[in-house]
Amino acid sequence: MTGKLFVIGVGPGDPELLTLKGARILREVPCLCVPKGREEGSSLALSIVQKAVDLTGKEIIEAHFPMKKTAGSAQEAAPSDARVLDTKWNETVETVSAVLARGTDMAFITIGDPTIYSTFFYLYDRLLELNPELPIEFVPGISSINAAAARVPLSLSLADEKIAIVPATYSPDLEKLLGSFDTLVLMKVYKVFDTVRKTLEKAGLAEKAVYVARAGMEDERVVADIRKVTESDLNYFSVIIVRK
């Protein structure tokens, strides 16, 4: 009998935003798999869980979880590193598979929600290749999008309104998108903040754009007009919400 893999979204940072279900499963499983990548989120997922659940006596596996190369993400690997990345991915798949194969249930934790920009899905495809019958359950988490909107507070959508969620690297398309959407959520704004700000200012949208960093955490920043965002406000865990 193989163990069951739970993929648990632990929310955006506030340990209390873990769900009752996530907390229960984390108490029950003997083993946690914690992604260990280059991005800041790697250690955050574990620190969130540690504040909500007693992990004493549990096996904690740090899995190499390198990032996929994507357009505009300066912190990710150069093509020459592709082979190294592939080896590391396979190591992670083997580590996770070995734990499950010995019949141990395991929780893979990921910040936010597993279905929103979580690299777990890359791992998932490889795990399914090895074992198409893998018992797996996804437990949703509060995404940084909902948490940020709650902290402003603003409604992302009412009645028949439309929302677009796009990485901030698409900022040149901002005006076009706002022509057909009521709310625009810009993700991954950290590395391209200045470009996004300039684009929004040019479009006359700066005062309709709210910057939220580390929503729900002690050092959270909510800036209602992105022209007022300073260098010290900038953070890896940030979104911009533009509401028409």
Added chain:
Amino acid sequence: MTGKLFVIGVGPGDPELLTLKGARILREVPCLCVPKGREEGSSLALSIVQKAVDLTGKEIIEAHFPMKKTAGSAQEAAPSDARVLDTKWNETVETVSAVLARGTDMAFITIGDPTIYSTFFYLYDRLLELNPELPIEFVPGISSINAAAARVPLSLSLADEKIAIVPATYSPDLEKLLGSFDTLVLMKVYKVFDTVRKTLEKAGLAEKAVYVARAGMEDERVVADIRKVTESDLNYFSVIIVRK
């Protein structure tokens, strides 16, 4: 001293998808406000909370919470009812304000997440008019969007992908939207399901469209090809996710 108003997203149906924070606040506050409208969700929010938290001895206020008129929503009010609606809205604002004015903390519960298609925000504007200093805190909840994706399971977005969330009444724009988005989430599909299905079939997208009803509930339905959705699968709490 006025009481504090907590607006709590109780998730899409599974009581365990309530957050630790939502559950704690619901245990602490002496009074709950439960929206009582025409839509099925009205009673669901309370039934979710009742399964997760002991409400014995708490004051439960049923607030009239009529729906705003929106395009394509057959169950909502005709324009001739507008004055009646307005009176009912004002009654709700007065009821909530009166409880807070006597210094009682109150939790307003709403299914899913308060920032995603929750009518609470209409009430919010009116409450702020009465009391601009109203102490209020929004507690995010798992939205039906994230819960549905987790149950398929599928990723809504990876790397630099884009998501559009639109009411299903926009289905004629489907093909155009899929030209520039990787994932399309169609909300409020219940009343227009046949039209949406026909549009997706015509666009050759039926097999890429997943229908999810009552995600995470006992009578959940996940149908991986929307051509296979039957009359008995149709439900008010449903979404369609189209993944390119």
